[in-house]
Amino acid sequence: MTAGVSFCSSSSVLRTASSSQCTSSSSNSRSSRGCLFFRSSSSLSSSQSVVERDGSRRIGRGKKFVAFASSSSNDDNKTSESLQSSSVFLLGLMGTGKTTVGKKLADALGYGYFDTDQLIEQICKQKVHEIFEEDGEEGFRETESAILAEVASYKRVVVSTGGGIVTVRNNWMHLHNGVTVCLQGDHRTLARRVHKDGVGARPLLKECLSEEDEEAQITKIEEKIQSLWRDRGKMYAECDIAVSVNGEEDEAYGASVETIVERICKSIDKRLREDGKQEKLRKGPEVGDIEVKDLKTGERIDKID
Numbered sequence: 512m513t514a515g516v517s518f519c520s521s522s523s524v525l526r527t528a529s530s531s532q533c534t535s536s537s538s539n540s541r542s543s544r545g546c547l548f549f550r551s552s553s554s555l556s557s558s559q560s561v562v563e564r565d566g567s568r569r570i571g572r573g574k575k576f577v578a579f580a581s582s583s584s585n586d587d588n589k590t591s592e593s594l595q596s597s598s599v600f601l602l603g604l605m606g607t608g609k610t611t612v613g614k615k616l617a618d619a620l621g622y623g624y625f626d627t628d629q630l631i632e633q634i635c636k637q638k639v640h641e642i643f644e645e646d647g648e649e650g651f652r653e654t655e656s657a658i659l660a661e662v663a664s665y666k667r668v669v670v671s672t673g674g675g676i677v678t679v680r681n682n683w684m685h686l687h688n689g690v691t692v693c694l695q696g697d698h699r700t701l702a703r704r705v706h707k708d709g710v711g712a713r714p715l716l717k718e719c720l721s722e723e724d725e726e727a728q729i730t731k732i733e734e735k736i737q738s739l740w741r742d743r744g745k746m747y748a749e750c751d752i753a754v755s756v757n758g759e760e761d762e763a764y765g766a767s768v769e770t771i772v773e774r775i776c777k778s779i780d781k782r783l784r785e786d787g788k789q790e791k792l793r794k795g796p797e798v799g800d801i802e803v804k805d806l807k808t809g810e811r812i813d814k815i816d
């Protein structure tokens with residue numbers, strides 16, 4: 512695959528603003544639009560996260576490479592311990608709250624935080640919908656895969672992904688580096704949420720733009736979400752954990768963010784402690800661990816043509 516992004520250097524995609532001489536040797540037009548800078552280490556609060564990459568720990572203040580997480584109350588020590596530094600990838604359909612919940616989850620775990628859509632926008636200096644318009648969905652997916660490959664080399668980070676990241680087979684190679692959590696919710700609730708953001712923000716909802724009244728537009732969005740679920744449900748089922756974002760009947764936008772973070776932490780604990788996933792995270796893969804599945808059907812593939 513020819514990825515649409517190249518970075519300052521293979522080992523330093525994420526730099527602080529203070530190390531800003533960033534050049535790209537690639538002739539690729541998108542890569543020449545810029546590099547990615549994180550807040551300088553001096554602007555980190557005293558309660559920061561610890562982020563690991565390639566086995567070496569990089570603690571926020573005073574170090575060059577920082578993936579920034581705002582605070583680390585770390586009430587969820589137990590979950591952090593169970594994770595043993597593994598990263599957490601949040602997946603799910605648009606509107607499930609991956610971005611909103613991801614930040615809070617990172618805080619709770621004392622982890623760093625990345626959002627693939629935000630990184631794409633920072634690097635490309637374009638909004639996601641503009642990239643779709645210019646490069647098509649395929650171009651966007653290439654950029655998304657390149658970003659994922661970079662962030663997946665970090666430990667102790669929560670990564671909020673874009674809803675379609677599951678559709679590219681090679682992305683799973685990176686996602687399975689950590690614990691994958693799929694957020695799921697009632698499709699009407701998701702539709703209400705993304706409607707609130709404005710359909711223009713999400714290119715796949717372009718067809719839902721209309722003059723119709725609010726409820727009719729939410730119904731159109733709901734139908735689109737349903738169709739995405741039909742296409743991708745089996746792909747999301749690849750995740751280690753599924754967590755509901757649904758709330759009580761009177762909660763039109765689903766459960767509160769705090770409740771969802773709690774649910775995620777509990778589910779991670781349970782899955783890692785009870786199902787031996789922790790053991791798998793610790794040791795290398797063995798023959799038999801690896802299987803290739805058809806993304807659409809979820810069926811095992813024994814032979815690749």
Ligand SMILES: Nc1ncnc2c1ncn2[C@@H]1O[C@H](COP(=O)(O)OP(=O)(O)O)[C@@H](O)[C@H]1O
Binds near residue numbers: 607708764
């Ligand atoms: N638990 C929640 N309760 C209420 N609104 C939420 C919740 N989670 C997300 N939202 C809202 O839903 C919209 C979509 O959330 P976002 O985090 O962008 O989802 P995703 O990243 O999965 O597309 C945003 O307007 C966000 O504020």
Ligand SMILES: O=C(O)C1=C[C@@H](OP(=O)(O)O)[C@@H](O)[C@H](O)C1
Binds near residue numbers: 603639675676712714
């Ligand atoms: O479902 C998808 O294919 C997409 C979801 C969006 O992210 P969110 O899931 O954060 O809305 C964004 O990556 C892009 O518009 C494509």
